[in-house]
Amino acid sequence: MDLFHTLVLFHIATGTVGLAAFWVPILTRKGAQPHRRWGRIACYGFLGAGALAILMALLSLFGPEERIPSVTDRTLFAGLFGWMMLYLGFLTIGFVDYGLAVVKHARDRTRLRALRYQAVMAAVVASGLWCGVFGFAIGQPLMVLVAAVGIIAMILQEVFIWRRDVPRGAHVGEHFRALIGMGISAYTAFLSVGLVRSFPEQVFNPMIWAGPSVIGVSLIVFFTLSAGRKRRTKRAPATPLAGN
Numbered sequence: 001m002d003l004f005h006t007l008v009l010f011h012i013a014t015g016t017v018g019l020a021a022f023w024v025p026i027l028t029r030k031g032a033q034p035h036r037r038w039g040r041i042a043c044y045g046f047l048g049a050g051a052l053a054i055l056m057a058l059l060s061l062f063g064p065e066e067r068i069p070s071v072t073d074r075t076l077f078a079g080l081f082g083w084m085m086l087y088l089g090f091l092t093i094g095f096v097d098y099g100l101a102v103v104k105h106a107r108d109r110t111r112l113r114a115l116r117y118q119a120v121m122a123a124v125v126a127s128g129l130w131c132g133v134f135g136f137a138i139g140q141p142l143m144v145l146v147a148a149v150g151i152i153a154m155i156l157q158e159v160f161i162w163r164r165d166v167p168r169g170a171h172v173g174e175h176f177r178a179l180i181g182m183g184i185s186a187y188t189a190f191l192s193v194g195l196v197r198s199f200p201e202q203v204f205n206p207m208i209w210a211g212p213s214v215i216g217v218s219l220i221v222f223f224t225l226s227a228g229r230k231r232r233t234k235r236a237p238a239t240p241l242a243g244n
Helices: 003-027 033-062 074-104 109-113 115-137 141-162 170-198 206-235
Strands: none
Touching: 003 033, 003 170, 033 074, 033 170, 074 109, 074 115, 074 141, 074 170, 109 115, 109 141, 115 141, 141 170
């Protein structure tokens, strides 16, 4: 077995762990032990899958052998299994990193301005920009759209990090959005691997690719509204007793 196929097997293994564990913190009580434990498992699985996706993308783009020769359009292959996979790997790692860090440094957001965190977000933006440019050049709007989603997410994260004041508890919404975004990018990366191998004619079918984003955005909206209601409930003054 060559290096590339070994990476694919490890990518599938780590990604499967992450994808399976991902739903436990979504469905369990937030902050409880199962939420934290399975959330960490999901994050570690996705970190491994993201790093392996980057390695596979680099081998596909610059390796000595031609990968998946059944795909005859090599420019399309470079776009999907090369540059977009590279970007999705960085995006997955970026979401995991920020989602964990925003809770760790909830009391001091300035820690997120450190070079260590900014470099990860810069890598996501740089790879996303090139993914979008390449997709536009070869006439694949899906690559442009996927890139735009991640770049906008990084901009919103930077707004939270650098703004002067944020509402109390706002880091909870940031945590939810980042880790749900992690799931979206991971599912999208798995789609790109599976489709290009099994159903290359469906590889740019927008109805298939829209699935993870629709589910993920719905969850983001739900948890954002839920966190907002909890903050308003905590700020609401107690109702005085009659006769006082």
